[in-house]
Every structure is written in C-alpha cells, then in structure tokens.
C-alpha cells in the first residue's frame with residue numbers, strides 16, 4: 001500500500017468527476033498533500049526506521065464544509081460565509097486562488113485529531129446550506145449528483161445534508177469523509193450512495209469547530225466504503241474534549257466502555273451473531289415506506305437470523321412524535337444559532353445600504369445572504385419560540401423527546417448510564433430499521449428545490465436516534481446490480497458505539 005499512489009488516484013478522480021458530481025467546494029493544495037503522502041510512505045516503509053502515526057496515517061479524508069479548518073475556508077455552502085473570488089481551482093497548475101470566504105482561525109478538534117494521526121485532508125465538501133436539508137439541493141454551490149445514478153446516466157440526489165461527503169467517498173475521491181448528523185444527514189446520503197454511514201452517540205466526538213445547526217442534536221459522523229474504515233476514523237476522533245461542554249467526560253466513558261465491553265465479549269473472536277437479540281420496532285413500519293425498502297428490511301432480518309441472531313418485535317409507541325418534535329426543537333435552536341450572521345462579524349455583508357445603519361445592514365445582509373430554506377427555518381423557529389407558542393409547541397416537543405428517549409431505554413437490554421434511575425425491561429441489544437423510506441430520488445424533481453414537506457417527512461427513519469442521542473449506523477444492502485442502493489440502520493444503546501460497529505461489521 002502506498003499513500004502516494006492512493007492520493008494520486010483520488011486526485012485524478014476529483015479532476016475527472018468533480019465538475020459533474022460537485023462533491024467538493026474547496027481543495028487542499030495537491031503539492032502539500034503529496035509531501036504528506038511521501039512522509040507517510042516513509043513512516044510505513046521497512047527500509048527507513050519509523051512508525052506510522054496511527055492506523056489512518058496516509059489515508060485520504062474529506063471534511064464537510066461546516067467543520068472548521070484553518071487551512072481551507074468554511075462556507076457551510078452559504079452565500080452568507082462567502083466572500084469575493086473563487087477558491088476552488090484545480091488542474092495542471094495546481095494553484096490555489098486567494099479568497100475572502102470565511103476562514104476559521106482554528107481547526108475543529110476532530111480535524112486536529114485527524115491531522116495529528118497523519119490523515120491527508122483532501123478538501124471540504126458540498127452540503128445543504130448550514131445542514132438544513134435532506135437532498136443536498138439547498139446549496140449556494142448547486143446540488144450534488146449521486147455517483148450511483150451518474151454511472152447509469154441518471155441525475156439522482158446524493159442525499160443530504162452531507163451529500164458532498166457521501167459522493168466523494170462513493171466516487172473514490174477519498175477513503176472516508178466526515179459529515180454532520182443532526183437528524184440523519186450522514187445516514188441518508190450514505191444510504192443513497194451505497195456507503196456505511198455512522199452517527200456516534202451524542203457527546204462521543206467533539207463538536208468544537210462544528211458550525212452549529214441545532215446544538216442538542218448535532219453530531220459529527222463518518223462515511224466510508226466499509227465498516228472497518230469507519231471504525232478506524234472513529235477511534236481517532238472519539239475523545240473527551242474540554243472545548244465542548246457536551247463532550248462525554250472520561251469517567252462516564254469508562255463506565256460506558258465497561259458496559260459495552262461486557263456485551264462485546266459474547267461476540268468477540270467468534271463469527272456469526274449467536275446470542276444477539278435484535279429488536280424490530282414495529283412503529284418504523286410507516287405508510288411512506290417504499291416496497292423496495294420493505295423488501296430490503298425483510299431480507300436484512302432474515303440475514304441476521306441466518307447469522308444466529310434472535311429477532312424480536314419491539315415497540316417505541318411514541319416514535320410517531322419524533323418528526324414534529326424534531327422540527328420544532330431543531331428549528332428553534334437553528335433560529336437562535338443563525339442570529340450570529342449579521343453582516344458585521346462573519347463573511348458576507350450587503351454593501352447596497354447605508355453602512356452606518358446597523359438595522360439596514362442586518363436586513364439586507366440576511367435577505368441576500370441566506371437561501372430560501374434557511375430563511376423559512378429561521379421564521380418557523382422564531383415562531384416556535386414566541387410567547388404562547390412556546391407553551392403549545394416547544395414544551396410539548398421537549399416532552400415528546402423525553403418520552404421517546406425513555407421508550408428506547410425500555411427496549412434495550414442495557415441500562416442507559418446517563419439515566420441510571422431508569423429501570424430497564426427490554427432485552428434487545430440492537431434495533432434494525434430502514435435508513436430511508438426509498439432509494440435516491442430524482443434530482444430534477446423540482447418540487448424538492450421548493451422545499452416541499454416531503455423533504456421533512458423523509459427523515460422519519462433517522463430522527464429518533466438524534467432525539468435519543470443514541471448511536472446509529474447505516475450499512476448498504478445490495479439489491480440487484482441494476483437497482484440503486486438502500487441502507488439498513490442498526491441502533492444501539494447510549495454509548496455502545498464500538499459494540500454497534502462490531503455488529504455492523506458482522507452484518508455487512
């Protein structure tokens with residue numbers, strides 16, 4: 001294995017396909033990357049004494065453009081954070097143009113950890129503006145095209161909001177990518193693009209440097225071709241971080257790890273899943289589930305049974321409240337987070353108005369800088385937080401969230417250590433549900449760009465894990481060669497990330 005050659009292949013794929021696929025917003029300097037790859041190859045070589053920095057030393061990784069990097073701009077695919085002049089420039093000249101796009105003075109903790117581990121950070125990926133969307137059509141840089149459809153000459157959505165991260169991995173422009181998952185933004189695109197997509201437990205990976213959409217739901221996630229690559233990246237980025245007040249403290253990490261290790265010891269070193277209890281929550285069987293997905297779900301259940309697992313029907317009675325609860329909580333938090341983009345502190349400022357009048361600056365900047373979907377969500381979120389509506393919408397949504405959390409706890413075999421007073425009744429070690437209600441949608445379906453509510457409804461499969469803060473991983477389930485990929489999700493108890501990754505690897 002040579003990272004120099006792997007890098008060369010990745011860069012070639014970017015040069016060839018990125019103009020069509022639109023996965024990257026900005027790219028790291030190829031000359032810098034080549035130097036790093038060379039150094040990594042030396043560390044791996046037998047000839048030169050030295051030691052690889054980690055298991056991902058020399059691996060190419062892409063980063064979603066809402067995760068801060070000091071060496072590349074961070075635009076969140078929004079005109080709000082774009083300045084004048086294009087950054088993106090790639091070709092035989094391999095020069096990077098000057099930009100006035102917003103560039104963070106620091107690296108996100110996850111980026112810092114990847115860099116220290118010797119990863120080659122190849123560039124920043126396209127997304128739905130500020131993470132708001134499911135099909136990656138709300139981007140100031142245009143939609144991302146799904147590589148799976150592309151090979152069949154169809155324009156399909158890559159899924160969102162981490163669509164660029166998914167497309168870059170699927171098109172072999174990198175080995176793995178970081179995304180963010182607030183309500184499914186890693187798992188939906190992974191399912192659409194035939195990849196593994198992992199949303200860790202809330203608090204496992206630091207959010208320091210992740211641009212906030214909805215803080216209580218945001219998690220960093222990982223996309224890769226297989227579970228092993230995904231685990232390797234997870235091991236590097238899952239540490240306590242003093243810079244994220246919601247990062248799980250080491251003391252709790254130790255207790256969670258002891259709990260999941262005990263569970264893991266039943267399966268470690270053995271092939272097959274004998275002794276594993278898989279719960280099938282019946283409420284995930286919704287009307288909008290396509291027959292294809294239903295088929296894949298059934299086959300997944302049979303596959304786990306063949307591997308020796310016990311299948312049990314379980315119930316999360318209030319999971320139907322997840323969708324309204326999510327869109328109330330997420331948009332309330334978003335409306336507050338978006339208030340920092342005022343034209344004074346970051347990125348874009350409208351110059352069309354009197355520059356001595358702050359109110360005019362705010363208004364013109366926010367009207368021109370935010371896309372339609374973001375504006376809609378700021379309005380909805382603000383509404384939810386107004387007096388009166390706060391009591392009739394926001395508080396009930398918080399209660400529904402709590403209810404869903406405790407219902408998950410009731411089906412899992414292990415206690416949620418965050419909630420130790422909660423008595424446990426279930427016996428499911430993991431749950432198996434679809435990752436999306438259908439395979440990748442047609443990109444040219446213009447109703448999607450107008451932000452129809454289908455886009456919100458399409459998240460029903462993924463939102464519950466975010467509300468409960470539990471880990472979830474989607475694994476591609478091949479239909480026939482000609483059909484688009486579909487993913488199935490495994491959900492685990494709070495903190496059982498390594499356990500979940502192990503089960504996913506057996507299942508894949």
Ligand code: GLN
Pocket residue numbers: 131132133134160161180181182183184185186213330455459
């Ligand atoms: N589609 C969901 C939303 O638009 C989830 C997005 C995300 O996870 N960032 O809110």
